[in-house]
Amino acid sequence: MDPYKAAELFTMNHYPNCQGALLAGSVVRGEATETSDLDIVIFDKNLKTAYRESVIEYGWNIEVFVHNLTSYKEFFKSDCERARPSLPKMVSEGIVLKDIGIIELIKQEAKELLEKGPEEWSTDTIKLKRYFITDALDDFIGCTNRAEEIFIANTLAELVSEFVLRTNRQWIGASKWVIRSLRNYDEEFACHFVEAFDTFYKTGDKNMIILMVDEILQPFGGRLFQGFSLGK
Structure with missing residues (x-):
């Protein structure tokens, strides 16, 4: 009907x-x-x-x-x-x-x-998110177990897409709405995002993802580990 x-x-x-x-x-x-x-x-x-x-x-x-x-x-x-x-x-x-x-x-x-649009992230929230992305990225870079790499990449994709959208005061999504939300924000970046992860899933090459994540974090101070504290 x-x-x-x-x-x-x-x-x-x-x-x-x-x-x-x-x-x-x-x-x-x-x-x-x-x-x-x-x-x-x-x-x-x-x-x-x-x-x-x-x-x-x-x-x-x-x-x-x-x-x-x-x-x-x-x-x-x-x-x-x-x-x-x-x-x-x-x-x-x-x-x-x-x-x-x-x-x-x-x-x-x-x-x-x-x-x-959504509320703007605070400086503290951005720091927290940078730390979690850095942690996942380090795990991804150092991992040599193919099965584990796949699921670390999944986590990284979710964290990075959220970071890009929220730091630009854009709505986020889950599942198919991750990529739809990225396209609504920036079609060119969305294509680059998909290409980076698709290349890894097909060939195992991590370089595009690593470079992309570093480029995204750079305006906010880059990767964050040294000196990070939570609840102290």
Whole structure:
């Protein structure tokens, strides 16, 4: 079934008294694959607590995020504090399935948060992140066990992508959203990032990753080990 029609029927059958509903996710962005699901956000003033549920209906895997008219604000806040604005992004990009006059204001809230960006990292936070990246990089350089190298590289990719994005006050992501977030920030850097790690995974050559990490850390003082202290 057409995704919009399926989402509309699902909303009508399961949340007939809701005040608003949105269809979001990959189908809205034109990025759907064979395994994509429907992300539906529901706003129901009679709901006491927010919840999330996964079901299969109309030939679709459906993830529904259900909120009352205040609970979504706490999720907006917590998402932004961790710099992964999942719900604001869904609301901002969502296509209206139902609206009795509330969606425009909630969408505006979401858009303002997204445009503002995450809070700036403190000097202490940057130092801490530099230390953890340095630690992972040293492990990566010195490791000679192929199996261990792979997983150290995974950790390094996550730490470095977070560092680049947060020091530039950009939103971060997990899984496929790591590279999507990097592309949203800087397409050229994202390509370089992928190339460095892809080269290592294919050939075992670490040089591109090492050079890239050092270039990223250099404006903030480079690698950090000597003199680092935590909780002293």
